[in-house]
Amino acid sequence: MTAIDFNHKLQYLIPALEPFAFKLTKDNANAKDLIQETMLKAFSNKDKFMAGTNMKAWVFTIMRNTFLTNYQKSARQKTFIDTSDNLHFINSTSTKQENNAFSQFAMEDIQEAIQNLDDTYSEPFMMYFRGFKYHEISDRLSIPIGTVKNRIFLARKELKQSLAPYADRY
Known part of the structure; x- marks a missing residue:
């Protein structure tokens, strides 16, 4: 498959990728970024695509894996390690403590x-x-x-x- 044919087929898949990207990210701007990153990875790895296989499934897999990698990376960035003797892993986004007394009254x-x-x-x-x-x-x-x-x-x-x-x- 030539680069032009590959590029044409890849561009044809973008409308099918949009709903899936939005479902993963739940945000329009992030979905567009995910599509762009997926297209870049697919085009840069075109030599790994085997002609005669399902290109749509291949690109959807790239998108899903890209999303998961980005999600895991952002989760790691939100977690920091306390270097004291106890070595606690603390997720910085969940530092809120709640008192259940109000819930009991309710x-x-x-x-x-x-x-x-x-x-x-x-x-x-x-x-x-x-x-x-x-x-x-x-x-x-x-x-x-x-x-x-x-x-x-x-x-x-x-x-x-x-x-x-x-x-x-x-």
């Missing part, structure tokens, strides 16, 4: 709010919360599915009102 308030719900609303709500589907709740409680949906909606609305102080916390 959980107690949530449980109290659910207990204060009328049984008419709390039973379908708790069944839904435990993973039952609307039609299963309807069958078990022998009520129409529309009533199930309405009772769950009203339970959520009432819980939202009674737990309003926590709205800006989570």
